[in-house]
Amino acid sequence: MPSAPLSCPVQVSDYPKLDSKQAGHLRHFHNLVSQPDGEWHHFGSLEGQQEWDDAYRYQLATMAYAAGVTHYHRLPAMRVAFKTLMRRMIHKMLRREVWGYWFNTSLGGTLLDPDLKELRKPWIDPVINENIMYSGHLLLMTSLYAMLFDDDEFEKKGGLTFTWNPLFWGLGKEEFQYDNRSLQEVIFKQMRENDWVGVCCEPNAVFVVCNQFPIIAMRYNDVRDGTNNIEDVLEKYEASLVKKGMLADDGLYAAFFALKQGKAVPARQGAHTAWANAFMNTWNSEKVHSLYDKQVLGFLTTADGKTQLNPTGVAMAFRKLVLEGGEDPHSVETLQKARENSSKFVNPALPFQTVSWGLFTMMLSELGKTKELNNLLDFADTHLKPTWENGGLYYPRNDQLLDDDQNMIHVEPHSGNSGLGYARLNVPDGQKKMWEKPWTRSVLTSRPWVDRLNFADGVDFLRGTWDDGADAMIITLRSWTGSQDVTLSIRNLPKGDWAVYVDQRLKDTVALGDGEELTVTEKVGEDEIDIIVASM
Known part of the structure; x- marks a missing residue:
């Protein structure tokens, strides 16, 4: 075996690493989905029946997408850790507490179907018809899982099974069995039936945002299957959005398309537009960027050179003053007038604040609006009570809308648990780059990739990447639970001689045969430890 340099020839500082806040968000995701089934600590939403934008399903889906972009862009070698984490998120997504709301929602209601005269006959199956606000996210979560890990668990028959088993009512246990591809077919069959404008979330209402997720899933499935279904779907979908008036003159996407009435209902807030853009940037990036300035008007304003986020009522009043009254959009006076008029733009039928913090920062992260994003994250870290718990970072729920200085400090669990974390973990064009490659x-x-190490081992992963040009695996770990022995293995290394460096100093040399793994055991504490395995 040739001798190895005593000092590592690979400089660990050349490789970007997660900061403590990014690692903290991942740890919080792990903490949330590692709770025993039936325990939803910190998940509690503003609307108790899971019908609002902070419901369990949205929190879980956003966590999965955050984990996905982190694994793809930042820690690609940490395969087992992210696979275990995302699998747990999907497991939670299949819990009845997450999708059981649909039985009541399927009855329909006059809020979104004003011509309804009697309630419909309800059904239990949460994905067979409508409910894209659940089925679309589940499809993307499982398609993303298959793409990232080349695992067909959820593509097998019955891989997605919904079990309905209330204790004291019903005619006994019922199961509804699907897999990723049969779920996809159900979804896109409805798109065809709805003239390609999309699938309903609630009965009679098609929202732009919720239909972005199954579209991205189809792209991943196409690549996996060697097909190209998405090209035809996108052509018809985009044409239908324009035809049915889902893109308004002021840039905001319509609130929803009412199928029975055949009309687009004007937007009453901007959070859904921001949410849609965070994912529509994958396939419609030019349009998303071209509408940005019109769409964020009033929602994002600048004071003292810093971007600030305004509540929906203030933003809609601001837009009216500027777009209809000709007021100066850069004037402090305009913002003050908007604050004074904001009560006129409150919708009494929807008494909950929109998911502004999470959805706007998610959009800014995707569109590469780094200055604006950092301004909002800095504000969050100063005013939204960032909280560390068991090594995890989150922003606790706060129902108060404004502080004494008229700053928006309202936080709901979707933003606090997952949305702000997603924004901090994503990279510019993070979803778009995954779509393209x-x-x-x-x-x-x-x-090569790292095995035998995941979040349950109590360590945070700050680096985890294979550099093909340097023939080296670069790993940086830290423990939040105190010093402990950690064992990891590196799989798929080429046959040959390898040097193991710990904190830049030679620790060991190993000769590997075909298919052999390289195992490293080190004591990991609160100080970072760098492990580099390099070809000799």
């Missing part, structure tokens, strides 16, 4: 089987089988 999803991982394939050949990509995943061609590079």
Whole structure:
């Protein structure tokens, strides 16, 4: 075996790493989904029946997307850790507490169907018809899982099974069995039936945002299957959005398209537009960027050179003053007038504040609006009571809308648990880059990866990447639970001689045969430890 340099030839500082806040968000995701089934600590939403934008399903889906972009862009070698984490998120997504709301929602209601004269006959199956606000997210979560890990668990028959078993009512246990591809077919069958404008969330109401997620899933599935269904779907979908008036003159996407009435209902807030853009940037980036300034008017304003986020009522009043009254959008006086008029723009039928903090920061992260994003994250860290618990970082629920200085401090669990974390973990064009170059089987089988180490081991992963040019695996770990022995293995290394460096100093040399793994055991504490395995 040739001798190895005593000092590592690879400089760990050349590789970006997660900061403590980014690692804290991942740890919080792990803490949330590691709770025993039936326990939803910190998940509690503003609307207790899971019918609002902070429901369990949205929190879980956003966590999965945050984990996905982090694994793809920042920690691609930490395969087992992220696979275990995302699998747990999908498990929670299949719990009856997450989708059981649909039985009541399927009855319909006059809020979104004003011509309704009697309630419909309800049904239990949460994905067979409508409810894209659940089924679309589940499809993308499982398609993303398959793309990132080349695992067909949720593509097998019955891989997505919904079990309905209330204790004291019903005619006994019922199961509704699907898999990723049969779920996709159910969804896109409804798009065809609805003239391609999308699938309903609630009965009679098609929202732009919720239909972005199954579209991205189809793209991943196309690459996996060697098909190209998405090209035809996008052509018809985009044309239908324009035809049916889902893009308003002021830039905001319509609140929803009412199928029975055949009309687009004007937007009453901007959070859904921001949410849609955070994912529509994958396939419609030019349009998303072209509408940005019109769409954020009033929602994002500048004071003392810093971007601030305004509540929906203030933002809609601001837009009216500027777009209809000709007021100066850069004037402090305009913002003050908007605050004074904001009560006129409150919708009494929807008594809950929109998910502004999470959804706007998610959009800013995707569109590469780094200055604006950092301004909002800095505000969050100063005013939204960032909280550390068991190594995890989150922003606790706060029902108060404004502080004494008229700053918006309202936080709901979707933003606090997952949305702000997503924004901090994402990279510019994070979803778009995944759309353009999803991982394939050949990509995943061609590079080394780290095994036997996941979030349950009590360590945070700050670096985890394979550098093909340097023939080196770069790993940085830290423990939040105190010093402990940690064992990891690196799989898929080429046959040959390898040097193991710990904190830049030679620790060991190993000769590997075909298919052999390299195992490293080190004591990991609160101080960062760098482990580099390099070819000799």
